[in-house]
Amino acid sequence: MFTKSRSRRIALGAVAGSVTAAFLAGCASSPDAAPQTTLDPAENVSISFSFWGNDVRAALYEEAVAVFEEQNPNIDVKVLFLAPEDYWEKRQVEAAGAGLPDVVTMDLAYLRQYAQNGTLLDLAPYLGTTIQTEPLSAAVLEAGVVDGVTAAVPLATNSWGMFLNSTLLDELGVDAFTEGTWDEYYDWLAEVSEAGKSAGVDVWGGVDPTSRFTNFQLYLRAQGSELFSDEGEPGFDEADLTAYWEAIQPLRESGALVPQQRLSEIAPLTGFDAALSTSDLTWDNTGSGFLGNLGEGYELELIAPPLDETGGKDLYLKASQMYSIAASTEQPLASAMLIDFLINSPESGEIFGTNRGLPASQIARDAADLDEMSQKIADYEASIADRLGDAPPVPIVGYGSLHEKFRELVEELDFGTLTIDEAVAQFFAEMDVALAQ
Structure with a gap:
């Protein structure tokens, strides 16, 4: 304290x-x-x-x-x-x-x-x-x-970025992800997880990236849409969210993601903090915290997230x-x-x-x-200049609760206690309440 x-x-x-x-x-x-x-x-x-x-x-x-x-x-x-x-x-x-x-x-x-x-x-x-x-x-x-x-x-x-644990990847003998689509990133996650299994170590490619509301936001922005308009209208429907969560279902079923039970056991640390995951997508200023929790001996890299649309302006500088x-x-x-x-x-x-x-x-x-990590962050934000779009509208009232609901639902998907259809229905019910405020 x-x-x-x-x-x-x-x-x-x-x-x-x-x-x-x-x-x-x-x-x-x-x-x-x-x-x-x-x-x-x-x-x-x-x-x-x-x-x-x-x-x-x-x-x-x-x-x-x-x-x-x-x-x-x-x-x-x-x-x-x-x-x-x-x-x-x-x-x-x-x-x-x-x-x-x-x-x-x-x-x-x-x-x-x-x-x-x-x-x-x-x-x-x-x-x-x-x-x-x-x-x-x-x-x-x-x-x-x-x-x-x-x-x-x-x-x-x-800005949103992808952290890679170079030290763990070198130990597993797997090349770092450099760039590609979300499907290509999912394939890489499976490759890393298989390497960890073969080596007999508890290391996976990553946690479930679809638990992050911001990843869904970038997925939409790459297609020219937003989570919500200035008027508070959603820029996606049930089919969009279903497709998004279904794309990674094979990795959930094959055990290619850090198991949700392990994540519950190490909380409030994340899979990346605890050296269970070789990648994580989050805000770039998280880097120093990652290093502090990992301890000495780890080398981290910071690269841009996956992108499905060539020339997509999905990233933005966030306050x-x-x-x-x-x-x-x-x-x-x-x-x-x-x-x-x-x-x-x-x-x-x-x-x-x-x-x-x-x-x-x-x-x-x-x-x-x-310091070294801070300079990486500054260099990273300079490197994504061509990929930066306009900042999204100021979030709707109730955005915070939706953000948390999104995470909770994917946690249940990863535990296997909800189907994707049930999770989508619950999220839209929660969103209807938020938009009615």
């Missing part, structure tokens, strides 16, 4: 119960009057700041907030840190009671939900003044806009995390000052590197001392 080393408190809270209260209807809130532009140095203020992550990220935030408080001695920051699986449940409890922290680390999957329900401040009055915008690209800033309101400012970008300010805050200026520091300061870039993703701010990026 991460413990505080200074007078600031870091709250590690347990989350109780489920949330039944609904958010207030409306859109992101804006200040009624012109925003305050300077903070009285004689006035001591306190703000709260929430983020998710592991102990490594918590230690980095401890260091960064200490520097901010040293530069702004009249601002005290109370840091609220939770593991990812608890973070959003806690935020929903707070939002239902108009009690969000002053500064909230936001995820794109939840941005529309919070922005449209009046819980986030419109940051536009602080952009270009308290929060520097020159170091940020227009495309990055646009990612935080919902219905014309700037509800968040992205702090970093990342890996964002910062928002609660509409209920009593200290909007101090909150905006903290956001600017965490996004734009060279100190922040030096402290975090690519832990939160590749810094969106050029100032922070220039100050970041990129």
Whole structure:
């Protein structure tokens, strides 16, 4: 457990119960009057700041907030840190009671939900003044806009990629996957898994890639579609999802994927973290975490995911995390000052590197001392420039629950407790509920 080393408190809270209260209807809130532009140095203020992550990220935030408080001695920051699986449940409890922290680390999957329900401040009055915008690209800033309101400012970008464990592949004597279609990747997964079986070791080609909602998103984007339109209309039907899940069914049946039972036993580690899998598709900023969990002696590579359509623009730069300010805050200026520091300061870039993703701010990026993995991430994002399409629409309200439902259903497919037809029916039932909100 991460413990505080200074007078600031870091709250590690347990989350109780489920949330039944609904958010207030409306859109992101804006200040009624012109925003305050300077903070009285004689006035001591306190703000709260929430983020998710592991102990490594918590230690980095401890260091960064200490520097901010040293530069702004009249601002005290109370840091609220939770593991990812608890973070959003806690935020929903707070939002239902108009009690969000002053500064909230936001995820794109939840941005529309919070922005449209009046819980986030419109940051536009602080952009270009308290929060520097020159170091940020227009495309990055646009990612935080919902219905014309700037509800968040992205702090970093990342893109979807494929990690390969070169060390394990060398030990098995199997060439790394380089490029190809999804079917060709599935064939490669089977080849690796057979090599592991022949060698008598518990190593497989990968986990079931169809459990990742983002892989399905890229599959659709390569064909010129999206998961959901700006109006919230789905870009796929039951037949599309059925075909997607059926394509990998032979690998499920042959045991060519890391067994779901093994994944349950090692959680919260993934198959890739535990050296059971030689490949994994995920956001590129996961690389440092993979290395930390694997330990010394492993070499990882990062390449582009499979692609079915020649010239397909399936990839995009995602705002890996964002910062928002609660509409209920009593200290909007101090909150905006903290956001600017965490996004734009060279100190922040030096402290975090690519832990939160590749810094969106050029100032922070220039100050970041990129280690080997961080440089691989930067090189990877440069290498996929020709494959990048427009960012998808801001996710619909309820996207987070759909994302989790998708994963849970594929877990049941891999356990063999559901048929594909049953899983598709359950997902569309869940989607109907989400779209009705």
